[in-house]
Amino acid sequence: MSGPRPTKILSVKDQIAEQLRSDIISGDLAPNTKLNEKELADRFGLSRGPIRDVILQLTKEGLLISKNNVGASVNCVLDTSMQKLMVSLRRNIEVYAIEQLHDSLTQKDFAELEKILDELQGAFEREDFTEVTKVDISFHRYLIFKAGGDELVNIWYPFVMRMRLNYKRITSGDACVNEHKAIIEALRSDDASKAIKALKANIR
The missing domain is CATH 1.10.10.10 (Winged helix-like DNA-binding domain superfamily/Winged helix DNA-binding domain)
Known part of the structure; x- marks a missing residue:
């Protein structure tokens, strides 16, 4: 693959x-x-x-x-309380998405998600943090789209983009990739509660 x-x-x-x-x-x-x-x-x-x-x-x-x-x-940088609100709203949308994905992802979907993680690892290795951000978003967008199509993506996308204007959480490449791997593995085993826990660890 x-x-x-x-x-x-x-x-x-x-x-x-x-x-x-x-x-x-x-x-x-x-x-x-x-x-x-x-x-x-x-x-x-x-x-x-x-x-x-x-x-x-x-x-x-x-x-x-x-x-x-x-x-x-x-757009201006969000203050701390507004940033927390954005994180909460985004997290709620993505938890909803995971709940909709119940046993619906195919091997092709998992292969695509693994490719996105390979791109994420490569962007970290090049220290291209703009690309890291964009690839990270594409991983989550893939799951959102699979769960609810363009309608759900259009609700979710402004929250994730607005958060990125003052995104300060510094994560090592390995930690970031491993956070996303944990989401994939939970989805692969169709363990929604585990996937939600992994998701919440990633979005904060």
């Missing part, structure tokens, strides 16, 4: 959204930074129309905030 995962073909707008997500997660675009549509259009060699679409998308995801007559800026 080794070998690279197939590369997804992204539209130009999706590529720009992905680049801006990386810029925000990495801190290259700091909280409260105002986005200039013209500068972004020049940077990516596009008209302002597609840039507006990307800004709208990232606003829905919680990474940007848009105000009338002011434009869009990178």
Whole structure:
């Protein structure tokens, strides 16, 4: 089951959204930074129309905030109590997802999850922490989608992205990968309570 995962073909707008997500997660675009549509259009060699679409998308995801007559800026860092609330809400959604997954994951699903963990390990080894964050999110998103499709993903995604704006939990590569392995192994044995316990250890 080794070998690279197939590369997804992204539209130009999706590529720009992905680049801006990386810029925000990495801190290259700091909280409260105002986005200039013209500068972004020049940077990516596009008209302002597609840039507006990307800004709208990232606003829905919680990474940007848009105000009338002011434009869009990178969302601010959450205070401690709000961060705790976000963690709680995200955790509740993911516990719900695990409860829906009862004995429904196939060997193909487990192989895909293992590939994601291989990518996570590789990102840690390269010390590419922006990629670590994105691959980590993709692991959880895979399970959320399997449990409830796009509808559940669309509820969950803004919480996880908003949390990433001030994500400070430093974990070693081995610890992080092992936390996710524990989730997989519990799901493989169809032990929902064990999977939920492993999940809660990972989301905090």
